[in-house]
Amino acid sequence: MTTTETEGAPTTGRLVKGPGLLLVWLYGVMSVGAVSRSIYQIATEFDRAPLAYGLSAVAAVVYAFITYTLVRGGETARRAALVCCAAELAGVLVVGTWTLVEPSAFPDATVWSDYGYGYVFIPVLLPLTGIWWLRRARTA
Numbered sequence: 001m002t003t004t005e006t007e008g009a010p011t012t013g014r015l016v017k018g019p020g021l022l023l024v025w026l027y028g029v030m031s032v033g034a035v036s037r038s039i040y041q042i043a044t045e046f047d048r049a050p051l052a053y054g055l056s057a058v059a060a061v062v063y064a065f066i067t068y069t070l071v072r073g074g075e076t077a078r079r080a081a082l083v084c085c086a087a088e089l090a091g092v093l094v095v096g097t098w099t100l101v102e103p104s105a106f107p108d109a110t111v112w113s114d115y116g117y118g119y120v121f122i123p124v125l126l127p128l129t130g131i132w133w134l135r136r137a138r139t140a
Helices: 019-045 050-072 075-101 122-139
Strands: none
Touching (some): 019 122
16 A cells, blocks of 8 residues: 655555544445445346435445545545545435335335435444544544
8 A cells, every 4th residue: 555645644544544444344345235236126126116226326336436535545535535425424314314205206225215224324324424534534
């Protein structure tokens, strides 16, 4: 792993120390789970719930991008991950609320349905933790 210098401090790896390592692991697991689930559902059952399966695919892309930026490190990657975590949180809140208010729009669950209930609420807790860690990493 190489180290890039930004503002006089090593940045690569800084994001994957301590809680950052757990975030990378969790985002990696969520990436694999969401990608696998969405590929299978889109390939075999897309006509049943296109909105839900499409949103699961969006979640998979977001998870994969955040995983990549955390591993890459650097200030630009940290900022990109922070924006994606905020977008992810907004998505979880919007989709989670939508699934509760209008369940008929979602004949099948998404990763973000019911605020991530099917994933032990990790989809709502992960971006909150990510935002906290990424903001903390900026000041470190």
